[in-house]
Amino acid sequence: MATVTKIALGNNGPLVSKLGLGCMRMSPVWGGPSRDDNESIATIQTALDNGINFLNTGDFYGAGHNELLVGKAIKGRRNDAFISVKFGGLVYGGQFIGLDLRPVAIRNFINYSLVRLGVDTIDLYEPCRLDNSVPVEDVIGTVADLIKEGKVRYLGVSEITAGQLRKAHSIHPVTALEIGYSLADRQIESELLPTAKELGIGVVAFANTAEGLLTGDMKAPLPAGAYQHHFPRFQGNNLVKNLEKVEVLKQMAKEKGYTPTQLAIAWVNAQGGHIMPLVSMSSRSRLPENMQAMEITFTPEEMNTLNTHFSPGAILGGTYLQR
Numbered sequence: 001m002a003t004v005t006k007i008a009l010g011n012n013g014p015l016v017s018k019l020g021l022g023c024m025r026m027s028p029v030w031g032g033p034s035r036d037d038n039e040s041i042a043t044i045q046t047a048l049d050n051g052i053n054f055l056n057t058g059d060f061y062g063a064g065h066n067e068l069l070v071g072k073a074i075k076g077r078r079n080d081a082f083i084s085v086k087f088g089g090l091v092y093g094g095q096f097i098g099l100d101l102r103p104v105a106i107r108n109f110i111n112y113s114l115v116r117l118g119v120d121t122i123d124l125y126e127p128c129r130l131d132n133s134v135p136v137e138d139v140i141g142t143v144a145d146l147i148k149e150g151k152v153r154y155l156g157v158s159e160i161t162a163g164q165l166r167k168a169h170s171i172h173p174v175t176a177l178e179i180g181y182s183l184a185d186r187q188i189e190s191e192l193l194p195t196a197k198e199l200g201i202g203v204v205a206f207a208n209t210a211e212g213l214l215t216g217d218m219k220a221p222l223p224a225g226a227y228q229h230h231f232p233r234f235q236g237n238n239l240v241k242n243l244e245k246v247e248v249l250k251q252m253a254k255e256k257g258y259t260p261t262q263l264a265i266a267w268v269n270a271q272g273g274h275i276m277p278l279v280s281m282s283s284r285s286r287l288p289e290n291m292q293a294m295e296i297t298f299t300p301e302e303m304n305t306l307n308t309h310f311s312p313g314a315i316l317g318g319t320y321l322q323r
């Protein structure tokens, strides 16, 4: 496997791999198949061996299970990994039930994260969302205090608006914005991405496959237990129409000798040197395919075809990531 190149996360930020490993689906979160912990740990370690140092987790992914997995995988090799942790999400019975962004809660959360991960410092610490329940000055200010105390190295934010990004950045420099981005979800191109670029903030782009829609493997209707049933884009006629759209991606993938997933990742990768595709991989077998995706380039004609065909709004129905 080729080694993944490194980029600075934001202007003058830390060096991280241009491809990030999303660990969320290694734990029982929002449904989906159950995973083998040993294989998950081996996947993280093989990723690290191949230069993928950016690991993404959240303290609410599997109620701490995800952080425990990451902790086991990096034991004895802390310096090989750049660990990104989201906090603030409250989950019960597999459902998102709210946010707790109070400074006392953040101070409590980080204690548990540090123990579960078995580290002294978290590299990138991010409120998973912002709301109006706690002044943003208090949320960002608390992370800034944790940076001063040495428990955190950099501030990140997740799933926020351009206005919130500016505000957060004015309180303490934001190193990275974690945000959903794919051929199927391009709404952020109008305001949020230009704002991140202007402010010199790195973009950690997740859901490149749009909940599997762009893998080319889906068929309508989805199997009875599929978690995607909750989202309008995977329901009824929306799914039929959306899968027709994906045919163009499948055809291009066939012509170029790659898989649709590889092109979906490559398209995100091609959107800028400051944009990192963050991809879930729960088994080592995913790594060669997704690492190879980072080497794919598009001709101007191919890029034009994809951008036109998947223009913002072309995919019918949303996911929970409606913006």
Ligand SMILES: NC(=O)c1ccc[n+]([C@@H]2O[C@H](COP(=O)([O-])OP(=O)(O)OC[C@H]3O[C@@H](n4cnc5c(N)ncnc54)[C@H](OP(=O)(O)O)[C@@H]3O)[C@@H](O)[C@H]2O)c1
Residues within 6 Å of the ligand: 021, 022, 023, 024, 025, 026, 056, 057, 086, 128, 158, 159, 178, 179, 206, 207, 208, 209, 210, 211, 212, 215, 261, 262, 278, 279, 280, 281, 282, 283, 286, 289, 290
């Ligand atoms: N900030 C937020 O609000 C937020 C929200 C969601 C996710 N995230 C983070 O972003 C990461 C990625 O997001 P995501 O899981 O939603 O999207 P994703 O990376 O598009 O992954 C979706 C699914 O694609 C599968 N996949 C990966 N490589 C594949 C390949 N080559 N061929 C076919 N399928 C492939 C994965 O399966 P396997 O698991 O079976 O390998 C995964 O279940 C998460 O792990 C999490 O760390 C953040």
